[in-house]
Amino acid sequence: MNDSPMNKREKACQTFAELSKRGCDFLGSEVAILGGAMSWVSERNLVSAISNAGGFGVIACGAMTPERLEEEIIATQALTDRPFGVNLITMHPKLDQLVDVCIAQNVSHIVLAGGVPTGATIRQVRDGGARAIGFAPALALGKRLVKLGIEALIIEGSEAGGHVGPVSLNVLAQEILPYIKDVPVFVAGGLGRGDAILSYMEMGAAGAQLGTLFAASAESIAHPNFKAAFKRANARDAAVSVQLDERFPVIPVRGLINTASRHFMQHQADTLEKFRKGEIEREAAQLEIEHFWAGALRKAVIEGDVENGSMMAGQSVGMVREIRPVAETITMLVEQAIEALEERESRS
Numbered sequence: 001m002n003d004s005p006m007n008k009r010e011k012a013c014q015t016f017a018e019l020s021k022r023g024c025d026f027l028g029s030e031v032a033i034l035g036g037a038m039s040w041v042s043e044r045n046l047v048s049a050i051s052n053a054g055g056f057g058v059i060a061c062g063a064m065t066p067e068r069l070e071e072e073i074i075a076t077q078a079l080t081d082r083p084f085g086v087n088l089i090t091m092h093p094k095l096d097q098l099v100d101v102c103i104a105q106n107v108s109h110i111v112l113a114g115g116v117p118t119g120a121t122i123r124q125v126r127d128g129g130a131r132a133i134g135f136a137p138a139l140a141l142g143k144r145l146v147k148l149g150i151e152a153l154i155i156e157g158s159e160a161g162g163h164v165g166p167v168s169l170n171v172l173a174q175e176i177l178p179y180i181k182d183v184p185v186f187v188a189g190g191l192g193r194g195d196a197i198l199s200y201m202e203m204g205a206a207g208a209q210l211g212t213l214f215a216a217s218a219e220s221i222a223h224p225n226f227k228a229a230f231k232r233a234n235a236r237d238a239a240v241s242v243q244l245d246e247r248f249p250v251i252p253v254r255g256l257i258n259t260a261s262r263h264f265m266q267h268q269a270d271t272l273e274k275f276r277k278g279e280i281e282r283e284a285a286q287l288e289i290e291h292f293w294a295g296a297l298r299k300a301v302i303e304g305d306v307e308n309g310s311m312m313a314g315q316s317v318g319m320v321r322e323i324r325p326v327a328e329t330i331t332m333l334v335e336q337a338i339e340a341l342e343e344r345e346s347r348s
């Protein structure tokens with residue numbers, strides 16, 4: 001007996017709800033989609049917009065002081081009654097105090113980013129009553145984090161915007177999703193369509209984290225120039241920073257190619273030349289290379305200097321074609337997933 005179109009739609013919605021259940025239950029959201037924390041971008045307006053639209057917003061603490069973070073959490077709570085998280089960078093010198101601030105303000109979820117968190121930090125989060133989320137750049141590290149007590153993992157492929165690892169989401173998903181079942185695993189990096197998110201959920205992912213698409217949202221405080229550059233860009237324009245010499249490490253960051261990213265190559269070459277000639281010590285040369293990007297993300301996001309700032313963006317930037325409200329983006333992603341399931345029902 002053939003199903004009516006309505007039955008197919010209902011079945012597709014039900015299947016998607018079942019696939020989303022674990023992620024939604026863990027996050028306390030309607031949709032298992034996190035807004036990935038983005039320094040300067042993921043503040044009260046965008047975070048509350050994502051949570052209010054049924055997703056799960058995450059504040060980017062970045063280099064904020066504990067006092068600044070507390071202010072941002074309180075301001076976000078004034079804009080939404082729904083749960084949201086805070087992303088803390090593990091090498092922040094005041095990490096313990098930042099965790100305490102989150103706990104005192106009843107933040108439900110803390111994402112520990114920028115390195116492998118210690119068991120002590122994970123315990124501090126959990127003992128305080130918040131849920132601890134970490135990043136798994138490889139299966140062994142994911143398993144270690146689970147043993148240390150992490151309650152959910154994000155696997156972020158090299159397609160993502162910002163600081164990236166070397167492995168694509170396609171490969172990380174195959175390496176990790178079949179083997180980590182004890183905690184929910186969210187996928188990130190290069191995602192811009194609901195049917196793609198669905199395919200990872202069918203492999204076992206609990207949901208997805210997106211950054212670039214949300215950075216270009218109507219509610220994002222990113223400068224109009226920043227959003228316009230996202231709208232114009234193609235996937236190939238979001239490239240990873242290149243390291244010129246293995247003695248001088250460069251943290252790989254994916255962003256739009258611009259004047260600054262081109263100057264960075266020259267800056268490295270000039271610094272290496274000074275080092276070669278003995279005009280500068282090795283440590284000083286490393287610092288000169290690292291300092292190149294200081295303040296550069298703010299310059300692009302807040303000041304709108306898209307040529308001289310850091311234009312962190314994922315390869316998903318090629319799927320930004322309009323500046324839309326967050327709710328429209330989330331509805332679009334859910335609809336694409338459900339349509340893909342409906343089409344499958346039609347084929348069967």
Ligand SMILES: Cc1cc2nc3c(=O)[nH]c(=O)nc-3n(C[C@H](O)[C@H](O)[C@H](O)COP(=O)(O)O)c2cc1C
Pocket residue numbers: 035036037038039041060062087113114156159160161162163188189190191209210211212213215311312313314315316317
């Ligand atoms: C502008 C920008 C800034 C980011 N800043 C951070 C950050 O401060 N901390 C972090 O853990 N991830 C950061 N990310 C990564 C995002 O949280 C998210 O995982 C990533 O954007 C997902 O890939 P996508 O951009 O292709 O959706 C940043 C990404 C972008 C685009």
